[in-house]
Amino acid sequence: MNKFSTFKTKFNDLRWRMRNYKNDVKSLITNFFDKIYIGRIFKLNFFKGMLYLSPALILILIFTLYPIINSLLMAFYENYTPVDGMIDGFTLDNFKSVLKPGFLVAIKNTALIVFVSVPISVIISLFISVMLNSVKFLKSFFQTIFFLPYVTNTIAIGLVFSLMFDFDYGLINSILEFVGNTFVGDFFDLFGVTISPLHWKDSQATYATAMTTLLIYTIWGSLAFKIMVFTAGLQNIDKQYYDAAKVDGTSKWRIFTKITVPLLSPMIAYITITSFIGAFKSYTTVVALFGETGRTAGSVDLRTIVFYIYGYIMNGNALNPGELSRGAAASLMLFGIILVFTVIQMYVNKKRVHY
């Protein structure tokens, strides 16, 4: 007992002395830093703010800000080799070599996707959300179902579409065959249109059928987000307008064109432009349907602009001198196109399109 208590006092003594030493050293260091005017930095708000920001900020600097500047420069390098970072000088040839016939096909494909799928999907989703807004029973059930395509994997569902449009095993061709054998098929036969299985995406597919497959999948996938935004927008419209229209006995179509669409126009403009931007970057939808070559087996070319950008990096292409510069040049062109739409969006947002 006695032994233990002496040990305890000794230990406490040691602890006390250690604490004193620690405080001495601490005051020494702070005095030293105060003397050379660094100590104040630790007490500055700026230092504290930066401390909290630094994890995110360092990563953003390395992986977002630096690449933007570097890609701008890289597009003008001549014979850039990424392994040692050597360049021969600056040229504009990269832009010239990007603009070969294949790239023009890519621009055509992308433009088709953008200017066909976006308007169609905006109109369809507008109608669906107006319908959805006028039911009360089962509303959230339908909302949940319509939102499903947004969360699921683009590749996985694209492969399902690719199976559904298959010539032999596909559901679509089965339906076409079934419909063609009924009176509907006979009816269409009168006009010289035969409903029969089509080569959607295999080796005998034409540009029209392959593009239709791609557009159907793009529209199917892009409806979800638009329906969600539109239904949210419709709920914010003042009910008074509709009540007033009801008193006047206005027809449904007139209510839609004169009240719903004008009041929803800021939303429609926002959705249209962001979808344009998104559609310009379409890549995974094509990969899911037609594979990484972006072509059907019958060599119908469906590659988009982004295909070209990644084509300069993939499959070891990045190691060849000058390839990455061409990729950077192509991505700058895409950036230019997107910038135009972003500027339009900012302009529209400021004006707030209304009636």
Added chain:
Amino acid sequence: MKNKLTIYSIITIFSELVWIIGSLLTFYYFYRLLDVPEEDQIFDVIRSYDFLGFKNVPETTLNIIMSTCVLILLISTPLLVMNYKNHHTLKNETYERETGIYLIIAGILSIFSLNIFATVVCILTGITIMIKKPRVKIKFVETEFEKKDIKIKSFVNTLLLFFFLSIVAIIVIVPFYWMILTSLMSKSNFSDYTDMNLYLPFSDMYWINFKEALTKADFGLYIKNTLIVAFTTTIGTVFTTILAAFAFSRLEFKGREMIFTTLLMTMMVPGELYVITNFVTISNTFHWYNTFEALIVPFITDVFYIFFLRQTFKQIPDSLYKAAKVDGCSDLKFLMRVMIPIAMPTLITITILNALGTWNAYVWPRLVTESDHYLVSIALRTSFTNSATQMTDYRLQMAAATIITVPILIVFLFARKYIMRGVGRSGTKG
């Protein structure tokens, strides 16, 4: 203390829980039992198994048992969740007449999951509630212009509306249905494409396809890779986002607004622009080609999430912060004790969206990895196509697609509120 209804609901929940766990275990037991067929078999081989003393049980019997298990799971799990939510209202006696109607419907549904116990108790509870809360009849005075033909017209209108909405819903659902249907087909069933198979009987659901897809194409490895990457990036993103959003919303320092505006500006630049430089940085500067670091490090922060969380933090009143400061609470402590609990819904949204993003990622992983570090999307695209003949094994591909889609659907159904909240502000998928 406890009333009769609480005991009833506890019994229901308990019986459903036992039912779910039982069917899960049964499914797992038979799944373990199944033999993966040999490579390059063109025709189905009818296999038979011995288990628990039974000899030479054909595979179709196993298929029926496993399908029944899945059916029980599909019915019982939602009912369990609903009953669990209802339990609270029953306990506090805040239930309505609708609760009773729902419970009777739930009881009838339980018949299909073969859970007679839950059926009886559910219907009993429902009837008790219906007796306790009789229907309140309110008679409206019919006005002049509410005539019969107008009522019929509006009824027809509603019917048409539901008809169109159902058609759209079917169009949305069909690919998912087709995927699951194909993933369960046997070889002969799939290649017999002359007649449309719109459904499968229980005995023809070949659950072995899932096992085949997981083992043959090494799909288990890719799922493991994706889980590792998703878990790490999500933790990193939440950590960096909380700190940065706190700095942007509470701390006052010089240049804060300037840094924030710069970050917002970068959101306008398409990701394709910085992929090229990032590829060089990752593969040449850091030498991370084909490693997990290449998949994780660039994605442990996101400007949009910082912006999103900052908006939530800004809604927390400043007086709270000042009160904490007066009490001598440090910034970090305030962040941990006050800000994070209040902003929890937003953090859940960020977590789910980030995990979903990794689960669906395709382009960047494709650029910086080779086959042993692939994530699920790439494996799905490349693994099931024979490189020599360019023929795709659709059944296994669809089985793999089902394996990676069903978890997402489950997460979505449970966390719909959080996901839709975040997506509404994020813009397009790109």
